[in-house]
Amino acid sequence: MCVKNIYFLKLLVKLLDYSKYIQIKKIILACFLVIKKTRSNKIMSNCTSHTKGMDLDDVIRKVPNFPKPGILFYDVTSIFTNPQAFDYTINQMMEIYSKEQVDGVVAIESRGFLLAAPFALKKGVPLVLARKKGKLPGLTYQRSYDLEYGSATLEIHKADLPANKRYIIVDDLIATGGTLEAVAMMIKDAKAEVAGIFSIVGLPFLNYKNKIGSYNPKTLIDYHGE
């Protein structure tokens, strides 16, 4: 149950204590049930949370028509500005991969960096950066891919991806899966293995499993439409 709901329940108990008349108590209870139903309907229809502790839907900022008309942008920077939510997210990652034998974490620029860095540090494994084209000075693997909006190229230093190692790829959100697929391909180019894929948010209605389903993608919350 999220913190908001706990406050709401406390308020309800207080109101019930103060109301002397049975009729008033009944009205308060009825109001509570209507509000609760409306709220759970909203969650059921729009998103599915895969965690029990905190409702990340309350934390993730939604920006309509960004970066272009028709796109609903799920802005996870509102998790980074909320230490409780940030800590919760990293702990969830640790729990998901607690039994996974992992040799490194590959982070996708740029919000993926912020998730992957504390995770790799806690796991005690190397953090490898997948950067936008032209940023890395050494010899690189390169892959281009299509986005929900536009296209792009990512690069990884060849020296950072030794063969025969197992990597988890981390980004903030999976839309079509093209970005993560490009990084998975670079890991394969290096003759290494993809141990898993993690993102906070998934948009399964964009059918990302067609591209990256075989890499066991994990998300904390899925949205079912824009």
Ligand code: AMP
């Ligand atoms: P895709 O390659 O289609 O899975 O797109 C995923 C990448 O694009 C991630 O790095 C996201 O940060 C970004 N992205 C795509 N769609 C959205 C969206 N609706 N809200 C926020 N970020 C998005």
